[in-house]
Amino acid sequence: MGTITTRLVGEMLFESQMGQHKLMIDVPPSMGGSDRAPTPPEIFVASLGSCVAAFVAQYCNRVGIDASGLEVAIIFDKADNPTRLTNLRAVITLPHGEYGNREEALRRVAEHCPVHETITTLGGVTFEFHDAKDEALV
Template sequence: MPSVKSQHAGDMVFETYAGDYKIMNDVPPTPEWGGKGRHPTPPDYFVASLSSCIAAFVQQYCSQHDIDATGMYVEIHYEKAVDPAHLKELMVDVHLPNADVGKRAEALKRVSGHCTVHETICKMEGLPINIHDSTGQVAEA
């Protein structure tokens, strides 16, 4: 089963390993969190993951249907909320500046919504979290 591993790299920087790739992140540069703005934050990567996933699905659809995707980009606007900390009001804009999508607009919307990250968000009903202590066993709550 694939996995991703994140570990503390000092200060408030974290290294995440995804396969052969290392991704660095920092926490927000606020007095509360103590980040220094050296790397994107975890929520930045979350939104970037959604944006790039939608872009890949749109690109594939355009290639299969002879739609000019030159210069295509996906932009996601969102707000950060507190108490509890979360992202809200996400809105996706798919830009196809060189395409005449015509009757394919609705299909492109459907394709965008079928990207793996979006489908995962929609289907999640919680997230099991296990805490492993020094024994290597799952700590009981």
């Protein structure tokens, strides 16, 4: 089981620790943020885009398609009540590669990245709360 821990470091700025890596996260100005780092939804979308890009690049390298300059743009809408992202669409561009009749294979590869699989199969998230009286979770 993996664990990524996110801590408030001050003034609505957060730091997530994942192994040896740290990632700073800010919130929108409407929530008290100051545009010092990406917001959680931006990181979520970037996670999807980078996961798709990695899987597509790996497939292209394996079958001899030029993946140099590969770009994955995730286009999305924002909705309210509840606040969420909707209509996510991944636009994959291979500016130097020709995939010929492999578009369906590329689509299957992109759909199998773990972030996409999680989005499409996750039934929900369980929340646990601990306060000063509880023992530390981690």
